[in-house]
Amino acid sequence: MKRRAFLGTAGAVAAGAALPPRLALAQPAVAQQARVLRFAPHASLTFLDPVANLTAITNIHGFYVFDTLYAVDASLRxxxxxxxxxxxxxDGLTWTIRLRxxxxxxxxxxxxxxxxxxxxxxxxxxDTFGRDLAAVVEEWGAADDRTLRIRLKRPFPLxxxxxxxxxAALPVIMPERLARTDPMKAVTEMVGSGPxxxxxxxxxxxxKVVYERFEGYQPREEAPDFFSGGKVMHFDRVEWTIMPDQATGLAALQTGExxxxxxxxxxxxxxxxxxxxxxxxxxxxxGFMGVIRFNSLQPPFNRPEIRRIVLQAVSQPNYMNLVTGGDPTAWRSCHSLFPCGxxxxxxxxxxxxxxxxxxxAKKRALSAAGYNGEKVVIMNPSDVPIIAPFxxxxxxxxxQLGMNVELQEMDWGSLISRAVSRETPDKGGWSLYHTWWGGAGIAVPVTNALIRGLGDRGWTGWYSNERMEALNAEWLxxxxxxxxxxxxxxMNALAMREAPTVPLGIFSVRTAYRKSLTGMLKALRPVPWNVRRA
Structure with a gap:
C-alpha cells in the first residue's frame, strides 16, 4: 500500500476581560451581543440542501452546517x-480513507x-465531477466504523x-438515514457535523436564518487556510438578516445593527x-466570472449559431463597468469560459x-441566421445587486439586435425555482438569466458547469454535446x-463556438464589516470561523 500521511499543528484560545462595576447591570446584554455574529448575506436562503442546489447562498449555508472529508487550501489543493x-x-483500484x-x-x-x-x-x-467518479466506482463501502473503502473498476487519480x-454540489457528509434520500429530492432536515x-x-x-455553535465539533489543529484547517468558532450564534435593499444593509452596518x-x-x-x-x-x-446562461432547449437559443451571435455582440466593459461602479482595478475582460489567470x-x-x-453587423448576422421574432424572456433577480444590472x-x-425581448424582474428564490422549468417562455419558462461563478469553481473542465454538455443531467439550460463529454473523459x-x-x-474552443454560456468578464466584489471584527479568512465564500470581536 502507498501511504500518504497528513499531520497538523497547534490551535487557538480565546480571552475576555471584566467590566467596571458601574457597568455591571449592562454586562449580560453586552456579553450576549458579543457572542452573536450578525450577518447580512447577498441573497435569501431558499434551498437548504447543498447537494441538491448549486447556488452560492446554499453553498455558504452548507459549509456552516456540514463538513467534508477533504477541503481545499488557498492553492486549491x-x-x-x-x-x-x-x-x-x-493497482490504484482501492482507496482507504480513515476518519478522525x-x-x-x-x-x-x-x-x-x-x-x-x-x-x-x-x-x-x-454532481458533474461526482458522476464521472461514480462511473468507475465498484463499491462505496466501509471496512469498519472509522474506515471508508472505495473500490474502483479502473484507476481514478483525481x-x-x-x-x-x-x-456547486458540495460532497458533504450527513447521517446515512438522510443520505439515503432520493438524490433527485432535497433533504430538508439539516443534521450535519460542521461547526x-x-x-x-x-x-x-x-x-432570518440562525445558527448556533455546535459544542461537539472538534476543529482540526492546523491553522485555517481557505476551506481547510481548524474551524474554530468564537461566536455562540450567527444570525443572518436578509436585506435585499443595499441602502438598508449599509445603514444597518454603519449603525452597528x-x-x-x-x-x-x-x-x-x-x-x-x-x-x-x-x-x-x-x-x-x-474573483468572479459573470455569465449569461442560455436555455439551450427552447427557441431561439436552441440553435448554437444564434447563441454565438449574441456572444459576439457582447461588450464585457458594458457589464463590468456597471457592476464595479467604473473602477478599472476591479475587473478585466476575459474572452474565455475558463477564468483568465x-x-x-x-x-x-x-x-x-x-x-x-x-x-x-451582428444584427445583420442574426437576421441571416434565421431569427424569426421568437420571444426572449430574461429572468432578472432584482434583489441581488451584483447580478441585477446584467x-x-x-x-x-x-x-439593439432586433430581438423580441422581455425583461422579467423577480427575486432570486423565484428565479431559481423557475430555472428548472423546461416550458416555453410563453408558458412560464425562460430564455436566459445571469449569474456569477467563483473562479476556483470553474477552473478545470470536470467542475466547469458553464461548458459541460451533460444535457438533462447538467446545469439548468441543459446544453448537450457528446463531443464535449468525450473530451472531458479524455481529460480525466x-x-x-x-x-x-x-x-x-x-474544450474551451468548442464551448466558445457553441456558446451555451457567455462570459461577461472577471470582477471582484467587496465585503464590508465592522472594524471590531478580526480574523476574516480569504476564501471563496464568507465563512464565520476564525472571526472574533476585538
Missing amino acids: PRPQMAEGHSVSD EGLKFHDGSPVLARDCAASLRRWAAR LIEAIGKPT LRFKTDEFVSGS IDWLDQVQADLLPLLSRNRDVATDILDPA TPYGTPPEDAGMSDTPDIT GHVTHDLLK RAPDEAGRAAIAAQ
Missing part, C-alpha cells in the same frame, strides 16, 4: 478535513464510515480532488469610506469576442498536465 488520511492500493476520532453529528450520533459512503453515493448522483471540491447547527425553529425564509454585509454594490462603497468604524475587503482574490484560462484564437463589437444591459443589447484519463492542458484548450 485538497487537505484532510474529517479524514485523518488515506491510502491507495498499488471523535466526529459527531448534530443529533449526537457518531459519524461512521457507512454515513460517509452513503453521503458520497448520493452526492455523486447529482478521487480526492473530487470529494474535496468546494463548489454550526441550523436552528430550524428560528428559520424564516426570506427574513449588523456586523457584516456580504457584498457591497460598487456605487455605494464611497458612503462607507467616510465611516471610521467600517472596513471593506476582497475575500476571494480569484487560471491554468486553462487562455482565450481561444477564434473566440470572436471584442470589447467593441459591431452591433449593426439583465438590463442584456435587455438593451438584444433590443490524461497521464500528465501537458496532455490535460491541450484537451482543456479544445
Whole structure:
C-alpha cells in the first residue's frame, strides 16, 4: 500500500476581560451581543440542501452546517478535513480513507464510515465531477466504523480532488438515514457535523436564518487556510438578516445593527469610506466570472449559431463597468469560459469576442441566421445587486439586435425555482438569466458547469454535446498536465463556438464589516470561523 500521511499543528484560545462595576447591570446584554455574529448575506436562503442546489447562498449555508472529508487550501489543493488520511492500493483500484476520532453529528450520533459512503453515493448522483467518479466506482463501502473503502473498476487519480471540491454540489457528509434520500429530492432536515447547527425553529425564509455553535465539533489543529484547517468558532450564534435593499444593509452596518454585509454594490462603497468604524475587503482574490446562461432547449437559443451571435455582440466593459461602479482595478475582460489567470484560462484564437463589437453587423448576422421574432424572456433577480444590472444591459443589447425581448424582474428564490422549468417562455419558462461563478469553481473542465454538455443531467439550460463529454473523459484519463492542458484548450474552443454560456468578464466584489471584527479568512465564500470581536 502507498501511504500518504497528513499531520497538523497547534490551535487557538480565546480571552475576555471584566467590566467596571458601574457597568455591571449592562454586562449580560453586552456579553450576549458579543457572542452573536450578525450577518447580512447577498441573497435569501431558499434551498437548504447543498447537494441538491448549486447556488452560492446554499453553498455558504452548507459549509456552516456540514463538513467534508477533504477541503481545499488557498492553492486549491485538497487537505484532510474529517479524514485523518488515506491510502491507495498499488493497482490504484482501492482507496482507504480513515476518519478522525471523535466526529459527531448534530443529533449526537457518531459519524461512521457507512454515513460517509452513503453521503458520497448520493452526492455523486447529482454532481458533474461526482458522476464521472461514480462511473468507475465498484463499491462505496466501509471496512469498519472509522474506515471508508472505495473500490474502483479502473484507476481514478483525481478521487480526492473530487470529494474535496468546494463548489456547486458540495460532497458533504450527513447521517446515512438522510443520505439515503432520493438524490433527485432535497433533504430538508439539516443534521450535519460542521461547526454550526441550523436552528430550524428560528428559520424564516426570506427574513432570518440562525445558527448556533455546535459544542461537539472538534476543529482540526492546523491553522485555517481557505476551506481547510481548524474551524474554530468564537461566536455562540450567527444570525443572518436578509436585506435585499443595499441602502438598508449599509445603514444597518454603519449603525452597528449588523456586523457584516456580504457584498457591497460598487456605487455605494464611497458612503462607507467616510465611516471610521467600517472596513471593506476582497475575500476571494480569484474573483468572479459573470455569465449569461442560455436555455439551450427552447427557441431561439436552441440553435448554437444564434447563441454565438449574441456572444459576439457582447461588450464585457458594458457589464463590468456597471457592476464595479467604473473602477478599472476591479475587473478585466476575459474572452474565455475558463477564468483568465487560471491554468486553462487562455482565450481561444477564434473566440470572436471584442470589447467593441459591431452591433449593426451582428444584427445583420442574426437576421441571416434565421431569427424569426421568437420571444426572449430574461429572468432578472432584482434583489441581488451584483447580478441585477446584467439583465438590463442584456435587455438593451438584444433590443439593439432586433430581438423580441422581455425583461422579467423577480427575486432570486423565484428565479431559481423557475430555472428548472423546461416550458416555453410563453408558458412560464425562460430564455436566459445571469449569474456569477467563483473562479476556483470553474477552473478545470470536470467542475466547469458553464461548458459541460451533460444535457438533462447538467446545469439548468441543459446544453448537450457528446463531443464535449468525450473530451472531458479524455481529460480525466490524461497521464500528465501537458496532455490535460491541450484537451482543456479544445474544450474551451468548442464551448466558445457553441456558446451555451457567455462570459461577461472577471470582477471582484467587496465585503464590508465592522472594524471590531478580526480574523476574516480569504476564501471563496464568507465563512464565520476564525472571526472574533476585538
